Amino acid sequence: MITPNYVLDAKGFACPMPIVKTKKTMKNLEPGQVLEIQATDKGSTADLQAWAKSTGHEYLGTKTEGDVLHHFLRKDGANTAAETTVIPEISLENFKEKVENGENLIILDVRELGEYEAGHIQGAIHIPLGEVEQRSDELKKDACIYVICHSGRRSELAAQTMAKQGFKQLINVVPGMCDWTGETVK
Template sequence: MITPNHVLDAKGLACPMPIVKTKKTMKDLEPGQVLEIQATDKGSTADLQAWAKSTGHEYLGTETEGDTLRHFLRKDGANTVSEGTVIPEITLESFKEKVEANENLTILDVRELDEYEEGHIRGAVHIPLGEVEQRCGELKKDELIYVICHSGRRSELAAQSMAKQGFKQLINVVPGMRDWTGEIV
């Protein structure tokens, strides 16, 4: 059993708020201290794992109690400032115009499977954030890829991970599917 130094209540919050609150809380901890994040957002596991990896913090694991996910992160003192590569963004409105103009687009949807199945953009490739590092080889490194999630935070983390693996043309769609008004399948 992990004993945290601090507990953050992020229950009832949807992406990106658990990450936003975690980031703010982590700044107040000393290196080596453990933060417990209590969340109900199913996507928070992949979100926190990717965020921890991109910032140098250590993801210690997740315990489940009913509908509550208890995530544990250890603060690392060496790399807490680095957020990774800056990924260019496109507004959802501009992206929607490209989709509706039937442009030949490579769209990567990094939401969890249940979110994707509720509705996604026709032709989007689905690779959940937690699988991006292992599966991004399914995409071509020289293609322009539009990365989308629910709000724009997971897609940013996915694009940062892909950039580290040599992908050069990545664009984060912001805010993401939560505000999408176009056709879905």
């Protein structure tokens, strides 16, 4: 059983808020202390795992009780974020224009399966954020890939992971499917 030093209530919040609240709270902890994040967003597991990895904090695991996910993170002692690559962004409006003009785009949707099945852009490749590191070999490293999620945070984390694996042409779609007004398929 993990005993946290601090408990953060992020229940009822959707991406990106659990990460935003975690980041803010983590700043107040001492190196080595454990934060428990209580969340109801099913995507928060992959989000927090990727965020912890990208910032140098240690993801200790998740315990589920009913609809509540109890995530545990240990603050990194080095207190420095890992080196990150700046991922170029495209506005949702400009991206939608490319999609509607029929441009031949490679679109990677990194949302959770339920979000993807509820509606996604025709032809989008689905690899949830938590699987990107293991499954990125399904994509060509020299291709231009538009990465999209719900709000732009998970897609940024996915693109960071892929950049470390040698992908060179990654574009983060911001804000993401939360504001998408174009056609979707289910």
